[in-house]
Amino acid sequence: MAVTVRPATRADLDQLIAFNASMAQETEGKRLDPARLQPGVAAVLADTGRGRYLVAELGGRVAGALLLTREWSDWRNGWFWWIQSVYVVPEARGRGVYRALHESVLAEARADTQVCGVRLYVDQDNRAAQATYAAVGMRRTHYLFYEEDFTAPA
Secondary structure, three states: OOEEEEEOOHHHHHHHHHHHHHHHHHHHOOOOOHHHHHHHHHHHHHOOOOOEEEEEEEOOEEEEEEEEEEEEEOOOOEEEEEEEEEEEOHHHOOOOHHHHHHHHHHHHHHHOOOEEEEEEOOOOOOHHHHHHHHHOOOOOOOOOOOOOOOOOOO
């Protein structure tokens, strides 16, 4: 069965919310606040300046998704595209869903002369995701990730 990739639409809102909640629970043991998550996903769908979702369909059903955001690199005079909020439904894993999403992102990014690269971050304990990203040609960098999260419970 072929995987098709398309831009997400407002009709995908509930599915994207469910994917984000499932991904956070599965990979980090976090329960996301629906009152914060729903408007966060809706904001992306309403304003491509915030990012944009791609969804992958397998057999006519949404089987996975990811969010693309951008970061300007002054060092490279170009945009890095960040892949975020990756989720593939368990029954579709290993069937090329993420690969199709990734290849779609790369094709579009390479066609845009202002894009200097594609990045993502992954939980340090998520070995399955790390193997998936390596399998599509991504490599680990020397950067560590730090944050101060103003929305996290104390």
